[in-house]
Amino acid sequence: MSHQSETLHKPHGQVRSQGLRNQSTHTQLMEVMLRLQQTMEDYITQRKTQHLQPDPGLGEQRHSQAASEQEATLIRLMCQVVNLFQPCPPLGSSGHVGGGQQAQSSRQPDQLGHHLSDLQATAVGYDLSNRGSDISALYHSSVQDYKTYQGDKYHEDKNPLGFINLGVSENKLCIDLMTERLSRSDMHCIEDSLLQYADWRGHPFLREEVARFLTYYCKAPAQLDPENVVVLNGCCSVFLALAMVLCDPGEAFLIPTPVYGGFAFTSHLYAKVELIHVHLDSEVTDANTRPFQLTVSKLEQTMLEARLKGKRVRGLMLINPQNPLGDVYPEDELKEYLEFAKRYNLHVIIDEIYMLSVFDDSITFHSVLSMESLLDPQRIHVIWGTSKDFGISGFRFGALYTQNKEVAAAVSSFGYVHSISGIAQHKLCRLLQDREWIDKVYLPTNRSRLQAAHKYITNNLKALKIPFLNRGSGLYIWINLKKYLDPCTFEQELLLHRRFLENKLILTRGKSYMCTEPGWFRLIFSDKIFCLKLGMRRFFQTLGEQKQDWTEKQLEDALREQSAS
Structure with a gap:
């Protein structure tokens, strides 16, 4: 390629730039260390004089507040020191929540990252509950690079040096096609019902259209029932609701890995449900005909190990097409996974959010909803949304289809806090209705x-x-x-x-x-x-x-x- 040779060599100016950055880092480090030393001396002095107050009750209260503030300052300064030992600014690893990692040093990255996470959790611990501190640490460790990206996005004219x-x-x-379609006159509707609270399951007109849409594009053998549809603000919201209503805290789902990290983030944030990893590897063998292949024997082995550890496994989580591998499960393999789940009375959650993003003409996507007969239909729950196939992640739309009326009713309760605006529901309905434009x-x-x-x-x-x-x-x-x-x-x-x-x-x-x-x-x-x-x-x-x-x-x-x- 024309640019390959010139980009595979380090620019001469970069060495000088690195030296200036090291010098700047050294100066910052000295300043922080001096502040840390002074704060520690003040803290020690404060503790020594605590018993000399004339009013013990009032003195203890004031000293406790001052000590808490100084302890928080100490922790923040320690975090700054740790950050200055990083090889580059503290960024995570992914904009997808759950994909990030703490900033870590070049000598002991993971260990130092855990120390920093502990310090940050302690720093907020004065104002938050233990659960709140845990959630705060989870947030900071997951979205650092995405926050940086949001503030420094690449733009061809305005910010050509951005991320x-x-x-x-x-x-x-x-985006050009979608912008044009969403700008048409049929998208613009303001009615009383759209400005008021809707059915927690989603407006009936949208649920009816989702049922028709999935019937057509999933090639369902019969018309799907709108009463089995629940609409929430995103597929992760649907997953967290399912995790909450299918599992008690401490119970588990099996999930093949590598896998999209948002489910781990979500399950920890709300449901406290454990995800037990079915580890896949890249080696091709007689049993593994392709890299990272999911087999029933791997599911069986992981299930056995979980039971020996006293874990109660309630379900199996699958993504089809798979993220991040891109695998599209053949129909016969998909049936084998469902048979495994039925043997152990497991629920099966299948995320099909990429079902219309199969672009290789030689590959056929088989939705679980296309199967003539399901072995255990009351335990199969399908998730789909428009974020990936239609490139409108900002709409925050996710749909559940389940034949289990109790599950649908329980998940509907989450619409109280995870519903979509009526205006957005109207636009989504009109979009899904326009089959001719879509096709x-x-x-x-x-x-x-x-x-x-x-x-x-x-x-x-x-x-x-x-x-x-x-x-x-x-x-x-x-x-x-x-x-x-x-x-x-x-x-x-x-x-x-x-x-x-x-x-x-x-x-x-x-x-x-x-x-x-x-x-x-x-x-x-x-x-x-x-x-x-x-x-x-x-x-x-x-x-x-x-x-x-x-x-x-x-x-x-x-x-x-x-x-x-």
Whole structure:
């Protein structure tokens, strides 16, 4: 490629820039250490004089408040010291909640990150409950890079040096089509009913249209029942509601990994439901005919291990097409998973949010709703939304389809706090109703643009001989960067991730998806071509810097060995 050679070498000015940054960091560190020393001296003095107050009761109260404030200041200063030892500014690993990791040092990344998380949790502990402190720490550890990205987004004219985000799964390829469609006159409706509280399950007109839509696009053998539809503000809201109504705290779902991290975040935030990982690996064997293949034997083994540990497993969570792998489950394998679930009386939650984002013509997507007969229909619950297939994640729409009336009723209760605005429901209904526009304009265009963007990225990866899973579905590619890790550890994976961030490029590293093998990353390709080109230029530059550092290190090691001999 034309830009490959010039981006695989580190600019001469970068060494000087690094020196200036180190000098600035040293100055900041000295300032923080002096403030830390002074605060500690004040704190010790305050504690020593506590018993000299004339009014013990009043003195204790004042001293307690002052001590709390000083302790909080101490913790904040300690956090600053830890941050200044980081290899780059404190950013997480993903804009998807649940995908982020704490900023960590180059020597002991994970260990230092946990210490920082503990300090931050303690710092807010004076005002929050234990649960609140836990949630606050979870928030800070999950969204740091996304917050930074939101404040420093790339813009072709206004901010050409901003972050390119190839880490958050959003479809930006057909914003022009969607903007035009949502601007038509039929979308503009203001009625009394849309400005007032709606049915907690969602407006009847929207639930009816969702049932018709899923009947058609999922190829259901019979018309789906609108009474089995519940509409909430996003698919994660639907999942958390299902976790709450199907499990008691401490109970568990099986979930194959690597997997989208938002479910782990959500289950911890609300339901306190454990996700027991069914670990998949990349090795191809007689049993694994493809990398990261989910088999019933792996489900059986994980189920056995969970029972031996005294865990109560209530369900199986699947994503089809899978995120981040891109696998589309063949119909026969999907049936095997459902048979396994029935043997153990498990609920099955299937997220089909990418069902219309299969762009390889040789792949056929089979919705679970297309099956003529389900073994245990009362325990199968399907999630779908418009965020990915239609690229309108800002609408915050997710739908549940379940034949279990009790489950539907229980999930509907969450509409009290997780409903969608009436205006948005009207627009969504009109959009889903326009079958002719969807079939003749939107879906063909979206499919062709996904194919073109996917081809551009995969050609770039092939040029660098980077292995990846070529699955033909979803908005992402699961890429293998193990050869750029030395040694191949999660610590080195984190450092490579942070090097991407230094070059203003956001990817998501495999550990955020609970992958057991270091070196895998998820790369989003559903963006405009000029963003993809700049993103890949920064991608090549990062890997070039990584290689150059290796070369310098090997040269230094050779010189040391030579001088020692």
